[in-house]
Amino acid sequence: MHKVVILGARFGGSATAYWLHNLFRRRHLDITVVDQWTMMTYRPALVTAAAAHPRLADNWHIAMQRRCEQAGQRFVRDSIFRIDPQKQQVHLASHPPLPYDTLFVATGSDPGWQTIPGLGADSGGVCEDYLARQTGDHVQRPFRSIAFAIGPLAQAPQDRPRVSGSLDLPAFEVSFLLDAWLRKQGRRSGVTMTVVTPAPVPGEAFGPKSSAFLLRELSRRHIDLITNARYARVESGAIHFADRKPLYAEKMMWVPPYHGSKLLRVSGLDDGYGWFPADQYGVHREWPNIYGVGDVSSTALPKLGHIAMMQARTAVHHFYALQRHGTPTPFRPYVLHVVWLGRGKGMLTMSNWLYGGGRELMHVGVSSALAKAAFDYGYKVFSGWMPVMP
């Protein structure tokens, strides 16, 4: 039987497992999924936890091991240590090496806390359950100022399109949600809020309409914005920049810098900058039996779950086409996202502007928020394997 190994079991890995299950018969493939967590943390929901609802951080765990095992796939809970592409083996911390014929890598980007001096997970964050819970707990207590800072994305210089920030949307979402919550508590006037982004505009991957709306919304809600940020160092209560005065903030919430994957670096599989060098089907540029899916891939821009799911679809269909001598379809990216605005509203953007397509559809209202809530709950209820997949 053809041995397929999937590394990572969040948006990218889970969707890969879904498509393999969907396209192939069970007896054709021997599928193993590896992740250090048996439960997937559904990260889009963490922004609500960080906005003063810490207990929500523990409501968004999805039993991925059970999901895969129900479909007859094997799940290994371990740390992935190294990939040996020559021997076609994955080395794990506490299991024997795992052989593969085809490998799907969906291990995301490591947080680059150490890339800015003084920055660490203890500076405040939102990207994992424990960080969002901690931020949510801190902002419930009295404070006078908060910075929502977005780390840079360390892309390879030749990569196109260019994106400056690791992921800007969670920072804007938490700022809007917290603004709404503080207003409800009657505490907003005593708090200064600032979003700091390395990008020239908010919502850099969306397009001009969405960016203009976000700018208006920030100013309407008296949330300050610092763009083109170049970080020098961070200390408790202050962010220092290379080219401007420091920002003093009692509390901070960081989306950390994204600087690729240590796993790819130690395995010699990265593009020199920690990213998976993928072609338009997600295939590794040197190793045709290795696919890269989601945040880990140099072509996943912006680093969104929706993009990871679409890449999983493209990669598995390519693999399927190879097996069946069919013609695969390349990855045609577009951004589909809803930014929570608070008070039951959202901003929906569907756009291919970043890739030079020039189309951008934007809608603000309750229906956008409802669409996001429906997707989130659907994802949770179906453990990521939804009846209709992007």
Add this chain to the structure above:
Amino acid sequence: MGTTVGIMGAGMVAALAVSVLIIMWGARFLAHRAEHLLGSSARTSLMELFYTLQAWSGREIVLTLRRAESGKPAEHPMGSPVASPPLLDQVAFDPATFLPSHSPHTRDIRLGTEIGPRSPRPLRLSLPVLIAPMGYGIGLSADTKVALAQVSSVAGSAASSGEGPYLPEERAYAQRWILQWSKGPWNHSRAVIQLADMVEIHLGQGAEAEIAVHKNRRLPRRLNRMAGQQSIVIHSGIPRSFTRLLPYLRRVNPQIPIGVKIPASQHVEADLAVLAALSVDFITLDGSEAGSAGSPAVISDHFGIPTAVAVKRARDWMNRHQVRHISLIASGGAKGAADIAKLLALGADAVDVGSALLFALSHGQLAKFVPSFPQGPSALVFADSKAHPHPQLDIGQAVLHASRWFEATAQELRVILQALGLDTARDLSRSALIARTSQAASLLELPTAEHPPATGRLTQQVASLAQEYQRLLPSLELQFSLLQSRHHA
């Protein structure tokens, strides 16, 4: 109608009068019996309890009964009393007034420290507190380990594997992860060593000395599977390959600090001489107060020297032999910021905290035990087999409480430093301490209130000169070595 009310009223008054009489008679009867009891022979009455409790501690009685029940060495968790009051409580701080004059009472007080300064990637901590090694499965449950790993990251501290097997979630959550290289059957693969941010070779600990530990009861099933056997043995003594182990670990992961944990013994100086010759990056001294999930009471309650004494003697030895590159970690008995600061002042670079964190983790969840579960509250955090049902730890709540404990501890450390007129935790020194008892004075060589330290201006100046010199020395050495290398070039 009126007559009925009248009769009821009279009845109630009579009943009240009878009850008062009964109570009075009862009280007198009891007083009489008590008097009789006090005067009767202790050999034939309940009064023997009085004498038993005078001679025996509650701890010894419970341990004796346990031995009678099981026929095995009695064990208990949660540390051992070494001195009464505990040695660290016999020490106070000396508040800054006009002295030390050079330091204003500062607002920006830094707590950060690093372990293994000589290694290419020292372990950097936001405060000089480490989460004590407590192994998954043989000590703590997986949920507790996961909670502690999360806490370590939000607090800027580090989590440690302890002697238990590898737990992927712990590594994933902990920004800084210490591998404890145990003499057990796991965690020896190159991959695990390379995933670590620091390795601590576990030669022994305060509660167990260096005896072998056999575990076969109440283990999670996953543990037996990982060990490939039903009973788990952590071997005794110093492994024969110990001297080769250190260079091997360094070869596999050359970036990180590598050190050793030993129980604090009366010959601590000799132990330090051996370890310093091996060029370890840090030494953890586990004092006799140190707890565990359950160790033979004959060891944990009757072996070793107190943590504070071990740290003081170790730092003295290191100063005498000019060993500046080895970090010293104090472990055992630290309950909070005051204890931590005192251990730092006695010479530690960082302090392990275990039991206090387990209390903090369980806060707000103990009511779950009432009324349906007969176990002690530690069942919430300790590992157990699925066969023994007990309440589940709410990880989210546990992490919030334990990280608040860290926040409070950091603030308390800053308050202590402020009151001492110091800018950083590294400035803490023995001159900040006063002994409250003669025991502490003699064990820790500290001045007591009745014997003021030399107060003459000259001695004061000499003391501060010596302190300045100590601070200056590393940079002078660095300059000297730079000059030398340039000279050679």
